[in-house]
Amino acid sequence: MHLFFRKLPLTLKLLIIGIVPILFLIYFSALIYKEKSKTVQLIGDYIERVDQSANVGELISELGRERRLSYQYAIKKTGHKEVEVHRLLTDSIITVIKNGHDLALANFTRYTFLDHLSQIRAIIDTSSNYPPDNIVQFYTDVIVRLNTLNATIPSNTFLKDDYQDLVSQKILSEMITYLEIMRTNIFNALYMGEYSLTALTGPQNVYYKLYKSYETEFLMKASPNSISVYNNEKKLTEYGPTMEYIDKLFGGSKFDTTYDSNEWWTISTRGVIELRKQQRALWKSVDIRIKEMSTREKNSKNLTLIFLTVSILFVIGFVTYFINDITKLLRELKLAARKISKGGTDLQLKNMPAGVIGNLAKSIKQIDKNNLLLAEAASQIGKGNFDQEVKPRSEEDLLGISIRKMQNDLREFTSQKDKIQKETEDLVYKRDEFFSVASHELRTPVTSIKAYTQLLLMDAEGSGDVQRQKMLNRMNVQVNKLTVLISDLLDISKLQNGQLAYHKEPFILEELVNEIVEEIQPTSPETQLLLKSSIHAIVNADRDRIGQVLSNLLVNATKYAHTSKEIIVELQKKGDKVICSVHDFGNGILPDEYDKIFERFYRISGDNLNTFPGLGLGLFISKEIIEKHDGKIWLQSEKGKGTIFYFELPMA
Ligand code: ADP
Numbered sequence: 001m002h003l004f005f006r007k008l009p010l011t012l013k014l015l016i017i018g019i020v021p022i023l024f025l026i027y028f029s030a031l032i033y034k035e036k037s038k039t040v041q042l043i044g045d046y047i048e049r050v051d052q053s054a055n056v057g058e059l060i061s062e063l064g065r066e067r068r069l070s071y072q073y074a075i076k077k078t079g080h081k082e083v084e085v086h087r088l089l090t091d092s093i094i095t096v097i098k099n100g101h102d103l104a105l106a107n108f109t110r111y112t113f114l115d116h117l118s119q120i121r122a123i124i125d126t127s128s129n130y131p132p133d134n135i136v137q138f139y140t141d142v143i144v145r146l147n148t149l150n151a152t153i154p155s156n157t158f159l160k161d162d163y164q165d166l167v168s169q170k171i172l173s174e175m176i177t178y179l180e181i182m183r184t185n186i187f188n189a190l191y192m193g194e195y196s197l198t199a200l201t202g203p204q205n206v207y208y209k210l211y212k213s214y215e216t217e218f219l220m221k222a223s224p225n226s227i228s229v230y231n232n233e234k235k236l237t238e239y240g241p242t243m244e245y246i247d248k249l250f251g252g253s254k255f256d257t258t259y260d261s262n263e264w265w266t267i268s269t270r271g272v273i274e275l276r277k278q279q280r281a282l283w284k285s286v287d288i289r290i291k292e293m294s295t296r297e298k299n300s301k302n303l304t305l306i307f308l309t310v311s312i313l314f315v316i317g318f319v320t321y322f323i324n325d326i327t328k329l330l331r332e333l334k335l336a337a338r339k340i341s342k343g344g345t346d347l348q349l350k351n352m353p354a355g356v357i358g359n360l361a362k363s364i365k366q367i368d369k370n371n372l373l374l375a376e377a378a379s380q381i382g383k384g385n386f387d388q389e390v391k392p393r394s395e396e397d398l399l400g401i402s403i404r405k406m407q408n409d410l411r412e413f414t415s416q417k418d419k420i421q422k423e424t425e426d427l428v429y430k431r432d433e434f435f436s437v438a439s440h441e442l443r444t445p446v447t448s449i450k451a452y453t454q455l456l457l458m459d460a461e462g463s464g465d466v467q468r469q470k471m472l473n474r475m476n477v478q479v480n481k482l483t484v485l486i487s488d489l490l491d492i493s494k495l496q497n498g499q500l501a502y503h504k505e506p507f508i509l510e511e512l513v514n515e516i517v518e519e520i521q522p523t524s525p526e527t528q529l530l531l532k533s534s535i536h537a538i539v540n541a542d543r544d545r546i547g548q549v550l551s552n553l554l555v556n557a558t559k560y561a562h563t564s565k566e567i568i569v570e571l572q573k574k575g576d577k578v579i580c581s582v583h584d585f586g587n588g589i590l591p592d593e594y595d596k597i598f599e600r601f602y603r604i605s606g607d608n609l610n611t612f613p614g615l616g617l618g619l620f621i622s623k624e625i626i627e628k629h630d631g632k633i634w635l636q637s638e639k640g641k642g643t644i645f646y647f648e649l650p651m652a
Contacts, residue, residue: 011327018319025315029308036301043294045102050166050290052102054283056149057173059093061276063146064180066090067139068265070124071188074132080125087121105149112145113138136188140181147177162286168222169286171214172279176272178211182246183268190261197255208250226282233274242271329357336364345372370400378403386411436493439486446486450479477523481613484555488617492600495624502542502628506652509537509546509578513569516550524558528566535571537578540652545625549633552618553582553645559612561586561642577631577648585642594635598623622647 005013069083094114097105109115120138123130185207189195219227234240245264248256259267329352336347347368352361370393380388381403390407392400453476460469494500510531517529539546550569557567561584568583589597589604596602600620619633626633626647637643 010330011323014323014326018323022312022315022319025308025312029312033301033305033308036297036304040294040297040301043290043297047287047290047294048100048102049104050283050287052097052100052105053149053170053173054280054287055093055097055100056105056146057176057276057279057283059090059097060143060146060173060177061180062086062090062093063139063143064177064184067136067143068184068187070121070135070139071132071184072191074124074130074135075191077128083124090117108146108149112149113142114146117142132188136184140184143177143181147174162289164221164223165226165282165286168218168226169279169282171218171221172275172282175211175214175218176275176279178207178214179242179246179268179272179275181207182211183242183264183272186246186249186268187261187265190257190259190264195255195257197249197253205250208246211246226278229278233278237274238267238270239274240271242268326357329353329361333357333360333364336361336368340364340367340371345375374400374403378406381407381410384414386414432493432496435489436496439489439493442482442486443490446479446482450476450483453479480523485615488615488621491621492617495621500624500628502545502625504540504542504629506538506540507543509539509580509649510534510571512543512547513550513571513580516547516554517569520551520554520558523555527558527562527564529554530566530568532568532570533572535573535578537571537573538652539578539629539649541629541649542625546629546649549622549625549647550580550582552622553647556618556645557582557584557586557643559614560584563587564642573651574648576651578651579646579648581644581646583642583644588639588641588643589635589637590639591637594637598633 008016066083066086069079069086073079073083094109097108109117116138120135124135218230222230234243245256245258245267332349336349339345339347345368347365349361349365352358374390377388377390381390386407388407390400390404392404395401453472457469457472457476460472491500513531517531521529554567554569557564561567564585566585568581570581570583572579572581593604597604598619599616601616602620603614603616623633626649629649631647631649633645633647635643635645
């Protein structure tokens with residue numbers, strides 16, 4: 001399980017963290033909302049209950065009236081119209097109660113004798129000898145039974161404040177019922193002229209006792225305000241004389257005939273009206289308060305819904321923002337780490353928060369900083385600055401350790417290299433020293449040999465000995481070559497010691513070129529040397545040295561391009577410069593060699609090396625000479641087609 005969670009992507013984890021509380025919030029919100037809805041429903045039920053109780057009270061009162069009218073009709077057979085009108089009123093209230101939603105009153109007509117109402121009414125209308133007392137009894141039974149349906153509501157927290165008034169109005173309702181029964185019975189007795197107490201006491205006395213017990217209950221349970229209203233009614237309204245008369249009748253020993261039936265009905269009607277007024281007022285105030293409470297609860301329910309929706313949205317918004325922010329930070333870190341992994345540096349990790357992510361960002365920045373330091377150190381080492389301090393971050397820092405090792409190795413290698421270089425320089429110095437000494441030593445004997453060869457040659461020419469002449473000529477050519485070699489070697493050692501002196505003087509370059517061409521032509525009879533253009537250009541230069549350069553280029557052309565039928569020498573003016581070119585049609589030179597052939601002792605490896613002896617010094621010396629005259633030397637070549645060497649000199 002632990003491993004499973006560990007492997008989940010971070011965003012998913014964050015989502016779970018965010019979604020779980022949101023789900024809880026939604027769940028609890030739904031619970032709270034349901035609870036609120038229940039309360040609203042409950043209060044709605046209470047209102048229905050209270051309303052239906054009022055309807056029941058109304059029905060009781062109308063049945064009481066119907067009872068009296070029916071009784072009167074049964075005796076006198078007059079006033080049927082009034083009875084009929086009243087029946088309609090009673091029926092309409094029954095319909096209202098039937099249509100209500102209070103479960104406590106479902107099918108109430110079946111157990112309150114009301115199912116027999118139409119039967120009784122038919123009997124009243126048709127039968128002439130049906131006992132009127134039975135009619136009274138039927139209506140009384142219905143009323144007593146109905147009264148039990150004016151149930152009170154359980155005293156729970158919602159109705160605490162109104163409970164007392166609710167109970168009081170219920171007790172008053174009971175009292176009204178019994179008062180109605182009693183006053184009807186009294187009316188009947190007065191009406192029939194049955195002025196005996198037995199008609200009222202005996203079973204009738206039960207109603208009086210019940211009435212009194214209800215009155216006691218009312219005085220115990222009602223609020224002080226209700227009690228004072230009740231007492232005032234007794235004192236100031238017709239309710240007082242009504243009750244006085246009833247008390248006298250049921251408590252006395254002889255029938256009181258103060259009132260006739262009509263007077264009694266008038267007085268007691270007002271008394272009942274007063275009592276009902278109080279009952280209605282109480283019921284109304286409770287009704288208003290419960291309805292207010294219902295409105296409050298409905299509003300609070302709606303407010304709860306709004307509040308919960310807003311908080312859920314807020315939490316969702318906050319969680320989304322939070323997840324987004326973390327993901328963004330992590331993405332930045334990921335990119336930074338990726339940049340480092342690719343070898344990049346200089347990370348832009350700005351506005352990182354404190355805590356785990358902040359520490360991670362700091363570590364990544366530290367890696368970046370260390371990498372930069374190491375890179376800087378490596379770069380310095382690369383430049384040969386071996387004193388640069390390299391500090392590996394720990395024993396595990398392979399990179400740091402490797403750079404330090406590289407630093408040590410390079411230091412070692414460089415010192416070795418310096419040593420070798422020094423040795424090489426020593427060797428080169430010794431070689432040059434040897435050439436210098438050797439060339440000096442060789443020059444004198446070779447000069448003598450050359451002089452004697454010339455003498456011998458002149459002698460042979462005089463004697464006409466062709467064979468000897470031929471041999472001496474060959475000897476002369478070889479001695480000349482030797483002289484050139486020795487003079488090159490001498491030039492090198494002079495160049496080296498800065499002793500090569502230049503005697504500059506103005507001369508016509510074309511004349512020099514002519515002279516050299518004529519000098520070289522006899523040594524290479526198979527190749528035609530051609531001076532193509534003739535321009536008058538005067539240069540201020542060392543005539544011999546420039547001649548040496550030209551002769552070197554021509555000799556090279558005859559040697560290394562021996563397949564070439566002709567060699568073309570050309571002079572050209574270009575601004576204040578004169579350019580001399582030597583064009584052969586030999587094998588040509590590869591571009592890689594262009595620069596190398598001007599280095600000293602460099603010769604292109606190949607067949608030529610063995611066929612044509614040489615030291616690889618001619619072009620090196622030529623370059624030195626031309627550059628000392630503020631000129632330049634270069635070449636252009638194409639393999640298999642030939643080469644053109646150029647040198648350029650400023651004109652005088
Ligand atoms: P050396 O002639 O003594 O070898 P140089 O310095 O005069 O020395 O020439 C260097 C090399 O350049 C020669 O060995 C030759 O290989 C190459 N070289 C010079 N001139 C030519 C040319 N015209 N054609 C082809 N190769 C040439």
